[in-house]
Structure formats: C-alpha cells, structure tokens
Amino acid sequence: MKFQLCVAGGTFDHLHVGHKAFITNALSYTQKLLLGVTSDGFVWEKVAKEEIQPYKTRRSTLEKLIKEKGWQDRIEIAPIHSNSIPKIWEDLPIEAIIASENTLPGAESIRSIRKKYAKPLPIIVLPLLTTSDGKLLSSTRIRTGEISQNIPAGHILYITQDLRQKLSLPFGTLVGDLASWLKNNPIDPEKVATVGDAISDTFNLLGISRKLSVVDLHIARKEAFHSLRDHNFIGNEIVYIVDNPAGTITPALASTLEHVFRANSKDHIIVQIRGEEDLSVLPLILCAPIGFTIFYGQPGNGIVVTHVNQDNKKKAYGFIRKFQAKRVL
Numbered sequence: 536m537k538f539q540l541c542v543a544g545g546t547f548d549h550l551h552v553g554h555k556a557f558i559t560n561a562l563s564y565t566q567k568l569l570l571g572v573t574s575d576g577f578v579w580e581k582v583a584k585e586e587i588q589p590y591k592t593r594r595s596t597l598e599k600l601i602k603e604k605g606w607q608d609r610i611e612i613a614p615i616h617s618n619s620i621p622k623i624w625e626d627l628p629i630e631a632i633i634a635s636e637n638t639l640p641g642a643e644s645i646r647s648i649r650k651k652y653a654k655p656l657p658i659i660v661l662p663l664l665t666t667s668d669g670k671l672l673s674s675t676r677i678r679t680g681e682i683s684q685n686i687p688a689g690h691i692l693y694i695t696q697d698l699r700q701k702l703s704l705p706f707g708t709l710v711g712d713l714a715s716w717l718k719n720n721p722i723d724p725e726k727v728a729t730v731g732d733a734i735s736d737t738f739n740l741l742g743i744s745r746k747l748s749v750v751d752l753h754i755a756r757k758e759a760f761h762s763l764r765d766h767n768f769i770g771n772e773i774v775y776i777v778d779n780p781a782g783t784i785t786p787a788l789a790s791t792l793e794h795v796f797r798a799n800s801k802d803h804i805i806v807q808i809r810g811e812e813d814l815s816v817l818p819l820i821l822c823a824p825i826g827f828t829i830f831y832g833q834p835g836n837g838i839v840v841t842h843v844n845q846d847n848k849k850k851a852y853g854f855i856r857k858f859q860a861k862r863v864l
Contacts, residue, residue: 537563537564537565537566538564538565538566538630538631539565539566539567539628539630540565540566540567540569540627540628540629540630541561541564541565541567541568541569541629541630541631541632541633541659542568542569542570542571542620542624542629542631542632542633542645543557543558543561543568543569543570543571543632543633543634543638544570544571544572544573544615544638544641544642545557545571545572545573545635545637545638546572546573546587546593547572547573547593547596547597548587548588548593549588549825549845550593550596550597550600555600557635557661558570558600558606558610560661561633561661562606562609562610564631564633564659565630565631565633566609567608567609567610567611568609568610568611568633569610569611569613569620569624569627569629570597570610570611570612570613571612571613571614571615571620571621572590572593572594572597572612572613572614572615573590573614573615574590574614574615574616575589575590576616577615577616577617590614594612594614597612598612618641618644618645618648619644619645619648619649620645620649629656630656630657631656631657631658631659632645632646632656632657632658632659633658633659633661634658634659634660634661635660635661635662636660636662639658639660642658643658646658689786689862690786690860690861690862691783691784691785691786691860691861692783692784692785692855692858692859692860693782693783693858693859693860693861694782694783694814694858694859695857695858695859697857698854698857698858699782701854702814702854705833705836705839706816706820706839706841706847706850706851707829707839707840707841707842707847708839708840708841709833709836709837709838709839710837710838710839710840711837711838713737713741713830713838714741716838716840717741717743722828724743724744724745724746725746725801726746726824726826726827726828727743727744727745727746727747727827727828727829727830728745728746728747728748728749728819728823728827728828728829728830729745729747729748729749729829729830729831730749730812730815730816730819730829730830730831730832731749731750731754731812731831731832732750732751732752732753732754732759732760732766733754733759733832734830734831734832734838735748735749735750735766736766736767738830739766739767739768740767744803745803746803746804746827747795747803747804747805747806747819748768748772748803748804748805748806749805749806749808749812749815749819750763750766750805750806750807750808750812751807751808751809751810751811751812752765752807753811755834756781756811763805763807768803768805769803771802771803772802772803772804772805773800773802773803773804773805774804774805774806774807775791775794775795775804775805775806775807776807776808776809777791777806777807777808777809778808778809778810779808779809779810779811779812779814779815780810780811781810781811781813782811782814783810783814784814784815784817784818784855784858788806788808788815788818789818789822791806792806792815792818792819792822792823793822795822796822796823796824816829816831816841816851817851817854817855818851818855820841820843820847820848820851821848821851821852821855823843824843825843825844825845825848826843826844827842827843828840828841828842828843829841829842829843
C-alpha cells in the first residue's frame with residue numbers, strides 16, 4: 536500500500552546513515568512526506584542533549600540531503616514544538632504516521648491526541664540500522680563518542696612522510712597564552728584531555744583538573760621525566776601503560792582510549808605511553824565524545840586547542856585512512 540501523504544518526525548541530530556535510510560524507506564510508503572524536526576525548545580530527555588545541534592543546523596543538513604536526492608517536491612519540513620502534529624499541517628489529509636522504534640512513543644502520543652478530533656491514523660514502524668557491535672545506530676551514541684569511524688582493528692598504523700608534513704600543522708586553534716585563553720573560554724573539566732608532558736604538567740601546575748592526560752615522559756622527544764612521580768599529578772589517578780612506538784598508532788593505544796570513554800569513570804585517567812604520544816591526538820578525537828576539548832603542544836608554536844565535533848572526527852578519520860596499515864601477527 537502506498538499513501539499519498541504521511542507524517543514523520545525526529546530530532547535528526549548529527550544526520551547519519553540511519554536517518555538517511557529511514558527517510559528513504561519512508562518515501563517508499565508515501566508520495567509525499569511531512570517531516571517534523573524537533574525544535575530547540577522541545578529537545579527533552581536526551582542523553583548529552585547539550586551537544587545536540589541547533590534546529591537551524593539540523594534543518595539545513597536535512598535540506599541539503601533533500602536537494603542532493605531530488606526530493607524537494609516530496610518532502611516538507613516544519614519544526615515540532617509539542618507532542619502533536621505542527622499546526623500548519625493539522626488540516627491536511629494525512630493518512631498515516633511513519634515512525635522508527637525510537638520515535639514510536641511520540642507517534643502513539645500524536646495518534647492519541649489526534650483521535651479526539653479525527654479518524655485515528657495507522658502507524659508504520661520502520662526498522663533501525665545496527666552497527667558492527669550489534670547495537671542500534673543512534674545520534675545519542677554518536678554524541679557520546681560511543682561510535683564513530685573506527686580505526687582498523689588488529690592493525691598497526693604507520694605514518695607516511697607526506698602525512699608527517701600535513702600533521703605538523705595545528706589540528707585546531709593555536710593559543711599563545713593558555714591562562715588568558717582559559718579565562719575567556721571556560722571549560723568543563725570532565726570534558727578535557729591533554730596530550731603531551733609539557734601541556735599536562737602546565738595544567739597540573741595551574742591546578743586545572745581534566746578527564747584524561749596522555750604522556751610519554753618526553754618533551755620534544757627528549758626524556759624530561761623519569762616516571763609519573765616527577766610530574767605534578769595528584770597521585771590518585773588511574774594509570775594505563777601502553778606500548779606505542781614512534782610514528783605509529785597501535786591497536787593497544789586505540790583500544791585503551793576507547794575503553795577510557797566507554798568505562799564512564801569519574802576518575803582522572805593517565806595513559807602513559809612507552810614510545811611516543813605525538814599521534815595519539817588522532818585516535819583520541821575519534822574516541823572522545825562530541826563536546827570534548829583536547830589540548831596539545833605544537834613545538835615552536837604554542838598550544839593547540841582542538842574541539843571534538845563531527846567535522847574534526849571526519850578530518851581525523853581522513854588522516855587515519857592514509858596511514859599504512861599492517862596486520863598484527
């Protein structure tokens with residue numbers, strides 16, 4: 536059965552392949568789709584809701600997809616402000632509600648409200664996509680950093696000379712005076728990571744707490760500390776020791792960073808690398824939840840501030856894909 540007019544809705548945050556599949560599938564059931572997008576004021580009970588993109592951004596991304604697919608005549612968008620169909624659509628001859636397993640409660644609420652005034656609408660429930668771990672793909676998992684583009688499992692990644700030159704450029708914003716920058720840009724200690732011994736020690740001396748420190752006991756590739764005791768850490772941190780030779784990203788480093796964030800611990804974590812931590816910024820960007828801020832030193836230039844967002848995750852993954860990968864025997 537194909538309807539003439541159906542309605543669907545959602546937050547459509549950090550538009551991903553699951554959203555695209557849902558819209559494509561929905562259009563196979565209806566000639567025209569009314570697509571409601573949750574307004575900024577109606578984003579409720581969402582995990583990491585402070586990292587949800589603004590309505591304007593979410594709508595713009597959807598409009599771009601619609602244009603790319605040539606769906607302009609088949610999809611109409613409007614903001615959702617409550618558990619009801621937007622007023623501009625109330626008098627339209629809507630024939631059915633299309634929902635996913637995640638949006639089914641909202642669809643049932645709409646049907647419950649609508650049946651007081653009109654004929655109850657049938658609900659078509661479309662399946663959700665799953666990721667490689669067997670769990671459902673969702674924007675919440677993307678926002679919290681649980682899923683993103685993955686580093687090839689079981690491979691050591693080796694940097695190439697071309698990449699070395701590109702990665703010598705700051706991956707973020709260069710900051711000269713850290714204290715002044717922090718004064719003008721308040722940070723959440725639970726969403727901060729430092730990479731490098733100099734920047735980590737600077738944070739310690741300034742008394743700035745954070746979630747994660749990645750160190751290798753060297754500064755500018757010269758031994759600067761004999762052990763973590765020589766650093767100005769408090770001493771109650773949880774420490775992971777990882778082997779990661781210079782110029783590489785090892786499976787051990789990648790899996791350790793993934794574990795740090797999935798464990799959801801409140802403790803300050805130190806990842807001490809035996810080898811070199813320079814390239815750990817890349818897997819850290821992929822593993823950290825959206826909304827995190829990473830500080831690392833740029834030799835001869837200053838401190839780089841990198842914000843973990845979808846754009847930087849994609850950029851980091853783009854670099855990762857250009858490494859030479861060799862399977863661990």
